[in-house]
Amino acid sequence: MAPHDAAWWQHHAIYQIYPLSFQDDDGDGRGDLRGIEARLDHLQWLGVGAVWLGPVFRSPMADFGYDIEDHTAIDPVFGSLRDFDRLLQALHARGLRLILDFVPNHTSDRHPWFVESRSSRHSLKRDWYLWADAAPGGGPPNNWLSRFGGSAWAWDAGSGQYYYHAFLEAQPDLNWRHPAVRAAMADVMRFWLRRGVDGFRVDAAAVLAEDRCLRDDPPQDEADTQIPPPERLQRVYTNYRPEVLDWLAELRCACDEFADRVLLGEVDASGDRIAHFCGDPERPLLHLPLNYRLLDTPWRAAPLAAAIEHYLGLLPDHAWPNWVIGSHDKTRIVDRVGPEQARIAALLSCTLPGSVIVYAGDELGLPGAPIAHEHSRDPFERRVPGYGLNRDPERAPMPWQAGHGGGFTSGTPWLPLPPGTDHTSAAAQRDDTTSMLHLYRRLLTLRAQHPALHSTAYTALPMEDDTLLAFQRGSAEHPLAVVLNLGASPRHAQLPPQHRWQVLLSTHLDRDTERLQRTAVLREHEGLVLCPARPADDQR
Structure with a gap:
């Protein structure tokens, strides 16, 4: 496929920003929209074509934005809707696209929908969430586990039932079997598409459906104390239910009402399932089901070669590959493979066929910031300590220059910066033409200019x-x-x-x-x- 025939998301690199950690404009130690706008020169110089922006919607921040209280408002931590529109306009003026994180599986327990749902068993929005009676003799309806540890059921004394939460108790799951829920979430997408956003990354896309009969998940065959408690069950009835694909097709239809948009998705990539999330030409689903195989494969030549060929062989003819080696939920690539091999990983991900997604900071070769459990902000680590699940290290703020706050903030950063920022900062690496930053720039330029990298x-x-x-x-x-x-x-x-x-x-x-x-x-x-x-x- 030649570049002039390709969609923008097929030949431009996508750059993921964790908003709290990119750039702080107002000095409160937390990144914001005006801060991102102030750093657009970096993105343009680097050569990316689109920004995937983590959640910036109104939220109590129990899970740092993934617990949404209002899907169509900007949280004051990040700024205002006017700041959002300014950022979007500034991106488009530079030829850059904007992809928003879309969180359809759950809301905050402070969302008006849930407040109404829990107000009474007779509420018109009662069935917008998943409610169930206690098991015979009392206790949760079944053995389902939260991905953040403990039971996935929370007791609501006011209405005398349990509600289901795949993540935190403060993140009740929406009932996607209800047509009104699906319509409401499609309307959320349309709200932002009308404002001009260029697409969405669908969070937790594989877990929208649960078993109607609430059957127990079976135990893992070899579960032991070395396995984190949330992973000691096989998620047969709480993950990758067949209905999910139908609902993603509905979201794709809503997205396709607007020209030249894209849907990414966090999916179940085990086995051959990642291909299912592409759909087929008659019923397309996600444009880019996110592919983390390079991160999940032993870092040796033979396993990597096999994983690459297996993935490319899985994809249907109409699908487009993609490669991700970092995110706000994954250990930094430098900490996985070492600083020397992180350069190899950069070259590999940027020269394989398909789209590449770069997590902010990986272009600097940043390690994760060492953060002890007692100082952790991540609810996952706080609830399931001792298993290496802390996501704070990869969410540490970007170091832009040497000195206090690393140019990220004039105040106290919400998380400590990664170590060695005097040498790894963007400013230091701009001055070093052999740095990781320059390597990424050269790779992204090569991807954009060389015809051999425009096909599959x-x-x-x-x-x-x-x-x-x-x-x-x-x-x-x-x-x-x-x-x-x-x-x-x-x-x-x-x-x-x-x-x-x-x-x-x-x-x-x-x-x-x-x-x-x-x-x-x-x-x-x-x-x-x-x-x-x-x-x-x-x-x-």
Whole structure:
């Protein structure tokens, strides 16, 4: 697919911003909309094409914005609806798109819908949420577990029933079987689409439905004390129910009322399920079911190669691949694979076929901020301590410059900044042309400009060395070759003999235009993008 034929989300990188941690404008230590607007030069210089913005809607902040009290209002922490419109206009003026986080599974317990629902068993909105009587003899209706620990059922003394919450007790689940709920949530999407937003990332898209009969989830076959309590049941009746796909099709229809929009989604990607969330040409679902396979695969050449080919083979013909190596819910890639291999991960995700999503801070190679349990803000860590589930480290504020507050705030940051910000700050890396920041900029420029990276063409290249991962992109006449050394010592890679090759880009950013013979010598932790040598430069 050529760039002029592609949708914007197919050839532009999407940049995820966690709003509380990007830039604080008013000095309260928390990021806001005006702060984001002040940093748009960074996004434009980096070369991204769209921003995926975490929730900024009115919220009590029990789960930092994922507990929404009003879907069509901006929380004062972030600013006002006028600030939102200004940011959207500023993004569009620079040719950048805006994708909002859409949270359809649950609301805050302070949302007017839930306040009315719990007011009486006879409330007109009673069935907008999932209510159930106590089990015979008392207690919750079944054994379902909250993903944040403990029972997924909360007792409401006022109305004498339990309500279901897949996450916090303060986040009651909407009853998506009710047509009025589905219509109301589609209208929420339309509200923001009319304002000009360019799409949504659908939060918890796989968990919208629960078993009608409220059957117990079975235990995990090998559950033990090493497994976090929320994961000790198989979520047979609380995850990936077939109705979910029908409801996502309805959301897609609402989105498609507006031209040139996109739907991303947090889905169940286990087995072959990620492909189901693409739908089919007659009933499309999500444009981009988010793919975290590179994060969830052992960081070795053979497993990564197998995971890439398996994922690409799963997708139906009408679907478009995508690659994600960081998010507000995932351990930083640097902490997973080390700083050297984080550069390899950047090159890999940016040269595979499909869209790439960059989490703010990964372009700086940031590690997570070390935050002890007693200082944690994350409700997941506070409820399920001791299992390494704390999401605060990857949510630490962006360091823009050296000094107090790292240029993020003039006040006290809501979370501590990552370590070593004097060297990892955006300002420091702008001055270092071999930095991770410059590597990302070069990669995103290459993605935008090179035709071989605009299609889904992908051919694995066999390597005799099991520390090397290699593949070819583009056509046989105009290819790119990518070779990655996942080891800590130099390696030799035999190159495809159809061409003489030269280095287009090294993860070290110091080998541009170097001509190669039939073998490429890769230094430890080095990745190369190669192109055919120009005839005038070929030394045959």
